[in-house]
Amino acid sequence: DTAVSQTPKYLVTQMGNDKSIKCEQNLGHDTMYWYKQDSKKFLKIMFSYNNKELIINETVPNRFSPKSPDKAHLNLHINSLELGDSAVYFCASSLVGANVLTFGAGSRLTVL
Amino acid sequence: AQSVTQPDIHITVSEGASLELRCNYSYGATPYLFWYVQSPGQGLQLLLKYFSGDTLVQGIKGFEAEFKRSQSSFNLRKPSVHWSDAAEYFCAVGRREGGTASKLTFGTGTRLQVTL
Numbered sequence: 001d002t003a004v005s006q007t008p009k010y011l012v013t014q015m016g017n018d019k020s021i022k023c024e025q026n027l028g029h030d031t032m033y034w035y036k037q038d039s040k041k042f043l044k045i046m047f048s049y050n051n052k053e054l055i056i057n058e059t060v061p062n063r064f065s066p067k068s069p070d071k072a073h074l075n076l077h078i079n080s081l082e083l084g085d086s087a088v089y090f091c092a093s094s095l096v097g098a099n100v101l102t103f104g105a106g107s108r109l110t111v112l
Numbered sequence: 113a114q115s116v117t118q119p120d121i122h123i124t125v126s127e128g129a130s131l132e133l134r135c136n137y138s139y140g141a142t143p144y145l146f147w148y149v150q151s152p153g154q155g156l157q158l159l160l161k162y163f164s165g166d167t168l169v170q171g172i173k174g175f176e177a178e179f180k181r182s183q184s185s186f187n188l189r190k191p192s193v194h195w196s197d198a199a200e201y202f203c204a205v206g207r208r209e210g211g212t213a214s215k216l217t218f219g220t221g222t223r224l225q226v227t228l
Contacts, residue, residue, distance in 0.1 A: 103155045
C-alpha cells in the first residue's frame with residue numbers, strides 16, 4: 001500500500017540513451033512533482049502537474065519531458081542522456097492547498 | 113525569491129545528547145516551513161511543518177521546531193537523540209504556485225551522525 005511509488009528504483013544506462021521513470025500515487029492527491037537530488041544531496045524542483053496540467057516548469061533541458069496520463073500518474077522521460085543527468089529523482093504528490101508533499105523513495109539514475 | 117540556508121553540513125552528537133539543527137530562510141511573506149528527514153537510500157519523510165499559529169511545533173519521532181520571524185529561523189530540536197536518528201535533515205520553505213502546486217525550496221541539508 002505504498003503511497004507514492006516510483007519505478008525503477010535503480011537505473012544504469014549509457015550516454016545518449018532514452019529512459020523513463022514512472023510514478024504513481026494512491027493518495028487521491030491532485031498535484032504531482034518531480035525533484036532532482038544531485039550528488040551533493042541538493043534537491044531542486046523540476047516539474048509539477050495538477051490534474052494533468054503543467055503548473056511548474058523550472059529551467060530544465062528540453063530533453064526532460066514529463067507526462068501525466070491522469071492525476072495519479074506522472075512519468076519522466078529523458079532523451080539523449082548525459083553524464084550530468086546522473087542523480088536521484090524523487091516523485092512527490094500533494095493535495096491542492098495542503099502545501100505538504102509526500103515523497104516517493106526515489107529513483108537513482110546512473111549515466112555511464 | 114525564496115531561499116534556505118542550513119549552515120551546518122555535518123553534525124555529530126552522542127546518543128542521549130540534545131540536538132539543534134539550524135535553518136534560516138529568506139521569503140517575502142509568511143512562509144510555509146518544513147523539516148524533512150532522509151535516511152540512507154530512502155525517500156524524504158516529513159518531520160514537521162509550520163504554517164501559522166503557535167511558533168513551537170511538534171513533529172514525529174520526538175522532534176520539535178521553533179519559528180522565529182525576527183531571526184528568519186526555523187531550528188529543529190530534539191532533547192535526546194537516538195542512534196536511529198542518524199540521517200540527512202532538510203529544511204524547506206514553500207510557497208503556492210499557480211494556485212494548485214506547492215513549490216518547495218530546500219536547504220543543502222545537514223548530515224547527523226550519532227555516536228554510541
